[in-house]
Each structure stands twice: as structure tokens, then as C-alpha cells.
Amino acid sequence: xxxxxxxxxxxxxxxxxxxxxxxxxxxxxxxxxxxxxxxxxxxxxxxxxxxxxxxxxxxxxxxxxxxxxxxxxxxxxxxxxxxxxxxxxxxxxxxxxxxxxxxxxxxxxxxxx
Amino acid sequence: xxxxxxxxxxxxxxxxxxxxxxxxxxxxxxxxxxxxxxxxxxxxxxxxxxxxxxxxxxxxxxxxxxxxxxxxxxxxxxxxxxxxxxxxxxxxxxxxxxxxxxxxxxxxxxxxxxx
Numbered sequence: 001x002x003x004x005x006x007x008x009x010x011x012x013x014x015x016x017x018x019x020x021x022x023x024x025x026x027x028x029x030x031x032x033x034x035x036x037x038x039x040x041x042x043x044x045x046x047x048x049x050x051x052x053x054x055x056x057x058x059x060x061x062x063x064x065x066x067x068x069x070x071x072x073x074x075x076x077x078x079x080x081x082x083x084x085x086x087x088x089x090x091x092x093x094x095x096x097x098x099x100x101x102x103x104x105x106x107x108x109x110x111x112x113x
Numbered sequence: 114x115x116x117x118x119x120x121x122x123x124x125x126x127x128x129x130x131x132x133x134x135x136x137x138x139x140x141x142x143x144x145x146x147x148x149x150x151x152x153x154x155x156x157x158x159x160x161x162x163x164x165x166x167x168x169x170x171x172x173x174x175x176x177x178x179x180x181x182x183x184x185x186x187x188x189x190x191x192x193x194x195x196x197x198x199x200x201x202x203x204x205x206x207x208x209x210x211x212x213x214x215x216x217x218x219x220x221x222x223x224x225x226x227x228x
């Protein structure tokens with residue numbers, strides 16, 4: 001079946017622009033997670049949803065970062081006024097429930113010029 | 114969250130067994146031990162998890178020490194496709210209720226498989 005789908009695969013934008021990254025989870029998966037991964041490092045947690053409710057946003061680095069999942073399925077991670085330090089691979093994962101294995105997408109590589 | 118300690122890197126010959134260690138001396142009674150791996154240029158992939166008893170699945174086996182302060186992921190016959198970074202992660206079984214449900218990946222063990 002279809003896995004977690006993320007778009008775009010690559011995003012290059014100028015500093016100061018806003019970007020929106022999309023995640024389409026596996027159908028029926030209740031939980032959805034966003035991570036950020038720097039080169040050579042493991043993924044770092046950003047935020048997590050159960051259905052449409054944002055359960056934990058403790059990993060969002062500052063208020064330029066926000067996420068939503070309005071209908072409990074597709075999620076969007078938005079970064080406002082991007083900075084070069086925001087450049088990274090952004091990964092989305094979904095799971096059947098909170099304690100179930102997480103299934104990861106291929107990520108969006110974001111480059112801020 | 115309780116943390117884990119893994120060697121930075123390991124090597125194995127192809128078709129030989131691989132034992133990947135993980136220390137988690139501060140594990141709590143409600144922490145599950147999860148293993149994920151990340152192949153080059155791919156997202157992390159779930160491998161296996163357990164609480165107290167040893168676990169087997171089609172990918173690997175998980176051996177958990179009696180005191181639960183350490184565990185070992187066992188790949189019974191390494192192939193070139195097993196070359197990846199392996200992450201040992203603790204997840205609180207109550208995390209779904211408290212909202213503390215993310216995975217803390219750390220830096221993992223980079224496994225190199227030699228043909």
C-alpha cells in the first residue's frame with residue numbers, strides 16, 4: 001500500500017520567504033509526527049498530532065515554525081521568514097496509534113539561500 | 114526521557130551475524146526498547162521493539178538483559194542491504210497518555226557490511 005508521502009521532495013528558497021511542507025500520512029493512521037534532520041545526525045522531534053489535535057509542539061524551535069492537521073489527515077508544517085539555519089531534511093512519520101511503530105516518508109530537503 | 118548509549122560504528126562481514134549493543138542504564142519500568150534503522154538517503158525504518166522478553170521478527174532479534182539495562186539487536190546474517198545507521202530508542206508506554214510520544218534518535222551506530 002501507499003506509504004507516507006511528503007511534498008515537495010526538494011525546496012530551495014530565499015531567506016525571508018515563507019515555506020509550507022506537506023505530509024500525507026498512511027490512510028487510517030491516527031498519529032502524525034514531524035522531525036527535522038541535519039546532515040550526519042539523527043532526526044530531531046518537532047511536533048506530534050493525534051487526529052487533528054496537536055499533542056506536543058515542544059520541539060518546534062521558535063514561533064516561526066507552526067504545524068496543522070485540520071481534518072486529521074494531511075498535515076502542513078509552515079516556516080515563516082525562513083533563515084539559513086532552517087536548511088535541513090524535514091521528515092514526517094505516521095502511526096496507527098501513539099505507541100505503534102512509526103512509518104517515515106522520504107522527507108523534504110529544504111535549502112535556504 | 115531515559116537515554117541510550119551505542120557505539121558510533123561497527124563493521125561486519127557479509128553473511129555473518131551482527132550483534133549491535135545498546136546500554137540504557139536509566140531505563141524505567143514503563144520504557145519499551147525500540148530499534149529503528151536508516152539506510153542511506155532514506156527515512157528511518159522500524160525494526161523491532163520489546164519490553165522484557167526477547168523478541169524475534171523477520172528482520173532481526175532483540176535480546177534484552179534480565180535487568181533491562183542493556184539490549185542487543187541481532188541480525189542473523191548481514192547482507193549489504195543491512196548497511197545503515199541503527200538507533201536504539203526508549204519509549205514510555207504511557208507516552209500516548211502524557212503526550213510525550215516522540216522518538217529520541219540520538220546518533221546511533223553506523224553499520225558497515227564488508228562484502
